[in-house]
Amino acid sequence: MGKDGQSRRPGATLSLIQKVRGTRDFFGADEALFARVESAALAAFRRYGIRQVRTPIFEETSLFTRSIGEETDIVSKEMYTFADRKGRSLSLRPEGTAPVVRFLIEEKIQITDTLKVFYLGPMFRYDRPQAGRYRQFHQFGIEYFGAASAAADAEVIAVGRSLLAKLGIESRTRLLLNSVGCPACRPAYMEKLQSFLRARSAELCEDCRGRIDANPLRCLDCKREACAKTYEESPKISSTLCDACRRHDETLKELLADAGIAFAAADRLVRGLDYYVRTVFEFVTSDLGAQDAVIAGGRYDGLVKSLGGPDVPATGFAGGIERLIELLKLNAPASDAQVSAGDVYLVSADSPELRRKAFRLTERLRSEGFSSVLPLLDGKSFKSQFRAADKSGARAVVILGEAESEKGCVSVKNMSSGEQVEIAEPDLPRLLETMGVPRS
Ligand code: ATP
Ligand code: MG
Numbered sequence: 543m544g545k546d547g548q549s550r551r552p553g554a555t556l557s558l559i560q561k562v563r564g565t566r567d568f569f570g571a572d573e574a575l576f577a578r579v580e581s582a583a584l585a586a587f588r589r590y591g592i593r594q595v596r597t598p599i600f601e602e603t604s605l606f607t608r609s610i611g612e613e614t615d616i617v618s619k620e621m622y623t624f625a626d627r628k629g630r631s632l633s634l635r636p637e638g639t640a641p642v643v644r645f646l647i648e649e650k651i652q653i654t655d656t657l658k659v660f661y662l663g664p665m666f667r668y669d670r671p672q673a674g675r676y677r678q679f680h681q682f683g684i685e686y687f688g689a690a691s692a693a694a695d696a697e698v699i700a701v702g703r704s705l706l707a708k709l710g711i712e713s714r715t716r717l718l719l720n721s722v723g724c725p726a727c728r729p730a731y732m733e734k735l736q737s738f739l740r741a742r743s744a745e746l747c748e749d750c751r752g753r754i755d756a757n758p759l760r761c762l763d764c765k766r767e768a769c770a771k772t773y774e775e776s777p778k779i780s781s782t783l784c785d786a787c788r789r790h791d792e793t794l795k796e797l798l799a800d801a802g803i804a805f806a807a808a809d810r811l812v813r814g815l816d817y818y819v820r821t822v823f824e825f826v827t828s829d830l831g832a833q834d835a836v837i838a839g840g841r842y843d844g845l846v847k848s849l850g851g852p853d854v855p856a857t858g859f860a861g862g863i864e865r866l867i868e869l870l871k872l873n874a875p876a877s878d879a880q881v882s883a884g885d886v887y888l889v890s891a892d893s894p895e896l897r898r899k900a901f902r903l904t905e906r907l908r909s910e911g912f913s914s915v916l917p918l919l920d921g922k923s924f925k926s927q928f929r930a931a932d933k934s935g936a937r938a939v940v941i942l943g944e945a946e947s948e949k950g951c952v953s954v955k956n957m958s959s960g961e962q963v964e965i966a967e968p969d970l971p972r973l974l975e976t977m978g979v980p981r982s
Contacts, residue, residue, distance in 0.1 A: 564669070564677030566864070575867045576680075579709065583662060583682045583861070586705040590697065592658040592684050597641040599664065603631040609640040609849055611816030613757040620667040622677075634666035637815070638683045638860060639842070640849075646687065647851035653688040660684045674833030674865050683839075683860035687846065690855035692793035695821040695841055696801065698857050702825055702837045703803055705861070711869045715825045715836060718808035719798075720779070721791040722759065724819045725844070727784035732758055734777045745772045762810045765832060778809040790820050817842040821857065830868055837861040882935030884915035885979045889927040890942040892920065900942050903952070903967070907940075910971045911981030932957070937979050940970065 561567060568576050587594075603623050610617050622634040635641055638661045651657065662682040669675050684701055686694050699717065706712040723731055739746070739754045739761060750761045750769050762773050783791065798805055805823075813822050822840035830836075839859025847853045886907055890900035897920065904916040915934060917927050924943070931939045941953040941962075952970060955962040956977055965973055975981070 562677070564671035564675075566676060566678070572867065575870050576863060578870065579863050579866045580662065580682070582705055582708040583660075586701055586708055587660045587684065589704065590658065590701050592660045592701070595642055595645060595659045595661055596663075597635075597638075597645050597661065599666075600632045600634050601641055601644065603633040605640050605644050605849070606633055606636060609643065609815075609817060609845055610637065611757070613753070614760065614814055614816060616667060616814065620669055622666045622668060636665055636667045638663075638665065638681060639685060639815075639817075639845070639858060642685050643846055643849055643851065643856075647846065647849060653852075653854055656689040656694065657687040658684065659687075672833075674830055674862075674868065676864060680863040681860045682863065683858060685856060685858035687854050687856045689857070690843065692790050692821075693797060694855075694857050695790075695794050695823075696797035696803075698839060698859055699798065699805075699823055700801060700803060702839070702859055702861065706825060706837070709866065709870060710873055711827075711866070714829050714869050714872065715827045717803065717805040717823060717825055718811050719795070719805045719821070719823045720808050720811035721783055721787055721820050722812055722818055722822050722840070723779055723783050723787050727782055727787055728779075728819075731777070731779045731782040734782065735759070735761075738776050742772050745769075757816070759812045760814065762812045763814055773810055776810065780807075780809055787820055794821060813838065813840055817845040817848075819843050823859075825861075827865075827869060829872055830865060833865060835862070836865045836869065884913040884934070885937045886912050886914040886974060887931035887934055887936035887939045888914065888916045888942065889924065889931055889939055891924065891944050891947075892922060893944075896942055896944070896947055899947060903940070903942065903970075907971070907974075912971070912974055912979060913982065938974055938977055 603621070606621060607617050612618065616636045621636055624632060626632055642659060642661060645651070646657075660682060663680065664678050665681050666678050668677060671677060684698060686698055703712065703717070706715055722728065735758045736754060739750070739758055743751050743754065745768065746761070747764065747766050747769050750764050753760050761769070762776065764770065764773070795805070811822055811824060812818075818840040820841045820843075823838070824835045825837040826834040827836055828834065837859050839857070841855070841857040843855040846856060888900050888904050890896045900916060904914050907914045915936065917930060928939070937957055939955040939957060941955065943953070946952050946964065950967055951964050952967055953962055953964045954970070954973055963973070
């Protein structure tokens with residue numbers, strides 16, 4: 543992102559249009575990793591019976607201010623808010639939970655037992671761009687509605703773990719777990735915390751000092767080292783939890799231990815959004831520097847009701863795709879060469895008649911389900927087409943020369959064994975199949 547900040551000369555003709563600061567393009571190896579994260583997420587969600595919901599990318603601004611909280615960083619300084627042509631205040635979604643809850647309430651979705659949904663797509667926050675922090679980034683997330691049980695929290699955490707395992711990066715992460723209490727027991731804790739913060743305010747950064755009255759819990763999430771050091775001595779919420787919250791927390795920990803899901807109690811873990819109660823958790827990594835959370839979530843029982851819906855409990859998480867991609871790169875360096883354009887590569891003599899025939903044949907292979915490439919440039923020698931086929935990573939090269947064409951045949955070269963055979967054209971799909979070329 544180094545060039546993003548470049549200033550442009552005013553009045554310069556032909557200035558190059560660059561991507562907006564804090565955004566990214568994905569192509570080649572990066573795109574392949576993006577797709578891998580997506581398909582691992584989809585596979586994990588399918589395994590748990592979680593259904594997709596696709597909501598719009600922008601919403602009325604008040605949806606986010608009311609749900610996430612006016613005093614949070616997201617709402618106070620990170621939202622992309624704009625007036626549309628009729629003067630309505632709209633915002634690009636900074637997160638996925640509020641839109642899902644809005645959908646649920648607006649469509650009067652009946653919640654019998656537990657409703658499990660997931661979303662996946664871009665989110666927008668006007669944050670300071672840096673490694674692992676973008677202004678358009680991508681999240682998947684799951685939301686469970688209707689279940690107040692610790693088992694629902696445990697299952698949500700298990701989904702996250704299963705996804706990380708599927709990607710082969712579970713061992714690069716640790717699960718941190720905490721309870722932030724509920725409206726019954728949190729006020730007592732907030733008071734204790736506030737008196738601690740007031741007594742130590744000289745040691746705190748300006749942001750934290752500003753949060754003491756409005757949102758003291760948020761202080762604990764400060765990323766500055768000096769603040770974090772002070773908070774090591776702050777009162778722990780575990781000492782003020784009510785019986786119900788304590789039981790919930792204990793049950794959750796038992797369920798996780800039974801399922802072999804390792805966790806560490808993190809007494810000062812809080813989330814940057816106001817709507818959480820009881821369980822909060824993060825899968826964090828030590829391998830990505832300061833941006834350490836890859837999947838984060840918790841329980842938000844009051845949110846649906848506070849947005850005008852029924853009183854349903856809820857729990858869920860969101861995961862950051864860019865950060866997971868960076869973890870995958872640590873396991874295996876990304877390489878564009880792994881991305882093949884197609885399994886079958888057509889090579890033909892450079893005559894109009896054979897080019898036409900090759901076009902027809904390639905289309906036929908595609909309709910049979912084989913991913914196939916036909917060089918689209920005229921005037922290429924056999925040799926240069928072969929070189930391109932070799933580089934493309936194709937599994938099989940189909941050769942259509944004058945001699946083959948006259949006999950109604952093609953030659954097929956198996957690119958891993960080097961073996962070449964000539965067969966009648968109609969037998970081609972079957973031969974490709976026996977070579978292990980997949981159909982889709
Ligand atoms: P952080 O504490 O790192 O700012 P957060 O508390 O703002 O994260 P959530 O809103 O819970 O994060 O989002 C869940 C996940 O989405 C994060 O754990 C992270 O992986 C990812 N994420 C959040 N903000 C960004 C961003 N600006 N760029 C890239 N990924 C992000
Ligand atoms: Mg943040």
